[in-house]
Amino acid sequence: MQTANRLNGIGEYYFSQKLREIGELNKAGKNIINLGIGSPDMPPHPDVIKTLQEESAKTNVHGYQSYTGSPVLRKAVSDWYKKWYNVDLNPDTEVLPLIGSKEGIMHICMTYLNDGDKVLVPNPGYPTYTSAAKLAGGSPLYYDLTEANNWFPDFEALEKVVKEQGNIKLMFVNYPHMPTGQLPTKKAFEAVVAFARKNNLLLVHDNPYSFILNEQPESLLSVEGAKDVVIELNSLSKSQNMAGWRVGVLVAAKERIDEVLRFKSNMDSGMFLPVQLAAATALNLGKDWYDSVNSVYRERRKKVFQLLDMLQCEYDTTQAGMFVWAKIPSTYTDGYALSDKVLYESNVFITPGGIFGSNGNGYIRVSLCAPVEKFEEAIKRIES
Known part of the structure; x- marks a missing residue:
């Protein structure tokens, strides 16, 4: 075969x-x-495990769940974004829980890419950006990140790529950056949003590291008007020590959520409710x-x-x-x-x-x- x-x-x-x-x-x-x-080799907070234990012992939580996730978890994500990133999200329309943010990368590629569509991928960057784009029929175009430029994009060079290549649909960005650990700056975030808006690109910001060894967590959605061009992925794997629990989230404008849901709802049948409620507990933890x-x-x-x-x-x-x-x-x-x-x-x-x-x-x-x-x-x- x-x-x-x-x-x-x-x-x-x-x-x-x-x-x-x-x-x-x-x-x-x-x-x-x-x-x-x-x-992460450390466990989640004891209250998170306690929530999972108590909720999973109930008899009415073991069925299929909503494709859009529990309202409790969506509200917790919305509150978390407001508290830490100063970003307003409508929990009913702008938050989509994921079975890990890695699946969100695939969902986005499958939702938006046709055969031959080009995708800007950072070099160096997370290898899954490349494989997901290829699996969806897209063609990765690698843009350079260098130590000399503090691991930020060279937008002058990117403008030339756009003019030469055309048909570019998505751009992956990731700050704090993996693997280099480069922290974002407000200026860089504003520049990448302006670049996407000018060139009619959809920005996919992968943001799982913003709390690790960083006192000022940032979201790309904090840039004015970013919801017009940005989908952000976040995760509880790193900051909450819940990698094996597979809990992530996609946040964006309602239109983007609805579009991704058309694909995602055909791929899974929701996340175990006690896991979602435990995740909500994790998001409510303090400094x-x-x-x-x-x-x-x-x-x-x-x-x-x-x-x-x-x-x-x-x-x-x-x-x-x-x-x-x-x-x-x-x-x-x-x-x-x-x-x-x-x-x-x-x-x-x-x-x-x-x-x-x-x-x-x-x-x-x-x-x-x-x-x-x-x-x-x-x-x-x-x-x-």
Whole structure:
């Protein structure tokens, strides 16, 4: 049986492959320390787990749920956006809960892309932007993000791309940026909205990292008039330590919600209600929750800085998110070479920056999602 043509050029996700390799190394007794993947290792707040336990014990919560999500969760999202981002959202028409924000990327591509439509994708950037665009029939056009430009788009260069290529429909942006940890600025947000408006593009802002090691969470929707051209994705995976719960959200103008829902409602039958209610509890947590999570990440980041110093890498100490992005020494050909050396000689896995695009080839990325003791052990192994 042949696979569909849409899978041509779509390889297995890098981490899926690498985890299999690490599994084989562990079977051989290597005991690999995995510092590659950003899967939070801390639990959600106890009140979140309590809500799930209490609600799931009820007899009337186990049926199919609304395609648009629980009103309780939509209201919690709306309140959360107002409190932290100062963005007004109508919970009934401008909020769409998702089974993880990753599915939202696919939903958006399937909703708006026809065969041959072009999509602006950041380089470096999240690989799913590329694969989702291709699966929907779109054609990725990579726009450069460079350290020299503080990992922001070069809008002069982008204007030339638009004139040369035409037929560009979507543009993915992501700040705080993954993998570089670059924080957004008001000026950059205003510039990207103006660019989208001028060129009739739909901006997709992927915003799961805004609370991690960042005191000023920002939403692209805070820019005046942004709802005209922006769909924003957000997630409870990182900030609320709920990655395995698969709870995300798409926020946008009513017209965009209605359009995406035409596709999404044919793909799933809603999210388990107790999970939605627990998510609402998580969104109602106060500043002390975010402070407690970030205090842990700060201690871990100190250890990562120490590890990177040993590897003679360069890095920005102000980057946000649950990773540290670092430039490799010139003695290595690329991040893959350094990653492999550390893996095979020290039994520690760190991510090569090249998996995020060609502009990441000279970099590595280290996850903060491991206890301090793991980082200390990794440092000992690399040192020896």
